[in-house]
Amino acid sequence: MRAFLVPELSHHSKIAVSSGVPEPKPAEGQVLVDVHSAGLNFFDILQTQGKYQLKPPLPFVLGTEFAGRISQDSPLPKGCQFKHGDRVFGAGQGTFAEKVAVDLARVLPLPDAMTYDQGAGLFITWPTSYEALVGRAELKPGEWVLVTAAAGGVGIAAVQLAKALGANVIAAAGSEAKLDIAKRFGGADHVVDYSKVGWQKQVLKLTNGKGVDVIYDPVGLINDCLKCIAWKGRALVIGFAAGSIEKVPMNLVLLKNVSLVGLHWGAYSIHERQRVPIVWKELLDLFSSGRVKPVIFQEIFSLEKIKDGLSALERRETWGKAIVRVKEVRVAKM
Ligand SMILES: NC(=O)c1ccc[n+]([C@@H]2O[C@H](COP(=O)([O-])OP(=O)(O)OC[C@H]3O[C@@H](n4cnc5c(N)ncnc54)[C@H](OP(=O)(O)O)[C@@H]3O)[C@@H](O)[C@H]2O)c1
The missing domain is CATH 3.40.50.720 (NAD(P)-binding Rossmann-like Domain)
Structure with missing residues (x-):
């Protein structure tokens, strides 16, 4: 698969998108997701350089927020509310890739009214x-x-x-x-x-x-x-x-x-797990009421242009959520 794989710690501008990266293998309690869009975060820039608190072992795929579909070949762990092909959003390490394996606890159903681009920048x-x-x-x-x-x-x-x-x-x-x-x-x-x-x-x-x-x-x-x-x-x-x-x-x-x-x-998932679904219920109610709405930066980046997106973030040139669209590329009209 294509992925923004970090082979060694360095500034993102020195890293190229790789093809032929092995697909991730879901661990117990994980699902496999086809990534449609992923959200860029300021901490991605730090993580490629080893300056962020989460330091995955090298080589690792960058990216944390995503929206996509449960892959057809995904395991469906016990208690899984999803079917193959369901639209979802969430977070897990390695979302700047065609597929990502994520903990079931960090995946939520994508509201029908939301696009993948909108859903990709929500979870954190x-x-x-x-x-x-x-x-x-x-x-x-x-x-x-x-x-x-x-x-x-x-x-x-x-x-x-x-x-x-x-x-x-x-x-x-x-x-x-x-x-x-x-x-x-x-x-x-x-x-x-x-x-x-x-x-x-x-x-x-x-x-x-x-x-x-x-x-x-x-x-x-x-x-x-x-x-x-x-x-x-x-x-x-x-x-x-x-x-x-x-x-x-x-x-x-x-x-x-x-x-x-x-x-x-x-850290809520470690120290105050019971609060997480309450926050999501209240937030999703606000989204469905239309009182709040995701704001997406005008340029949608492709996986190949992800470096440009991260650099724009670094140079303070973006606003709202900068999004990388993994499945198809076009410029959004605002
Ligand atoms: N506490 C948490 O749980 C949590 C969760 C998510 C994110 N965060 C943190 O929140 C911060 C913002 O994240 P974000 O994703 O919203 O980032 P973002 O979209 O890139 O926004 C950051 C903004 O900070 C301002 N800024 C001021 N000085 C800057 C500088 N020297 N370099 C870059 N930006 C500068 C810029 O706005 P102006 O040009 O208007 O000044 C920039 O657009 C990050 O530090 C992130 O780690 C914390």
Whole structure:
């Protein structure tokens, strides 16, 4: 099969798509999936270089999120709700390939109304933002939320979800074009360009001097954002897309009764397994109600062009979810 196989740790630009890669053999409790589309994630760029916490043994196929069909020759483990050919989405190591073997527990039925491209970017991205806002920050209707990298993968999901939960949303991003995306596809109430010095004053003005109740930060801008947090505000630590891990002066936390709140969605399957189906039920209800909708970057990449997709992600040129279409190639019209 064709696959983006990492033979040794290096930058993704040095790796070519391989053909003739052996198909994965499902282990006990796994199913085999024909991948139609896969989601690109920031951590894929780190994983090819051995800089991500999950380090599969070499050689390994890159990619984690996917949408596709249960292969005709897949085993159907005990308790499997799927038939051969069923449309599914989920996550597992090695989705930048024609086939992937994944744990049954990490596969869900793809809603009929969703395309493979839309389903390919859901499994990690959306529950991260949902659980952060609902389970961790306990966001209430009418509260103010500030989302950084608001046009990015997890960011635009957070903007939509916060709106659907009745919050007032301020989207922060690094360019006018991305602010426009956050407004058009995210539904943000207000936008702020955080590449401009003193942007926090705009946030304070919008909130009548009070500041925001919740910060959702996948970039590593907690210190900057604390300048415009409200009394008893909650700052969600989601990621470090800017590349460095911040140190927060604890006096800032004390002065405004602030809570710093972490969220590691991937670890729920280990520490809080019972919460996972609850989050998915609530999320899928929101999707079927039409109140939230996956946002896909305008260029769909082929498996052969995956390097370009990862580089675009690295250069901050994408918005929404960047998708690789494994089965066929065409440019999506937005
Ligand atoms: N905690 C969890 O469970 C969890 C789950 C999924 C993802 N994450 C993390 O969330 C972060 C964002 O992931 P994503 O998939 O949404 O990524 P993404 O779509 O690539 O968005 C990242 C955005 O961060 C901003 N950014 C600021 N400085 C940057 C820099 N130096 N390099 C690259 N981007 C920079 C860019 O927006 P602007 O141009 O507007 O600044 C960029 O578009 C990653 O760190 C990821 O590991 C965490």
